[in-house]
């Protein structure tokens with residue numbers, strides 16, 4: 518297991534999400550949502566279709582109320598807390614969770630092997 522530093526907690530504003538490219542692939546491979554003081558990490562891949570990424574624009578992972586994660590391709594909505602699709606073409610499927618390791622000084626680290634799996 519090999520972990521990499523992703524960001525400080527303060528880099529992700531409450532009620533917002535942010536994408537990251539820790540493998541320098543030229544596109545974000547994971548994103549983190551900061552909601553109600555908690556942090557949630559997911560792979561940036563929609564379960565509906567192939568390896569489609571979610572946002573229509575950098576860091577636009579949430580709906581207008583910042584209540585749900587949204588896939589721009591076909592409008593699937595996902596619970597922030599669980600990653601489960603509640604509405605759309607992949608209803609009841611889920612985003613792939615990425616476990617976040619919150620360390621000293623509010624650093625967020627992730628296991629790089631979980632990112633490489635796609």
Ligand code: FES
Pocket residue numbers: 563564565566569588589590591592593605606607
């Ligand atoms: S690819 Fe995400 S809803 Fe279709």
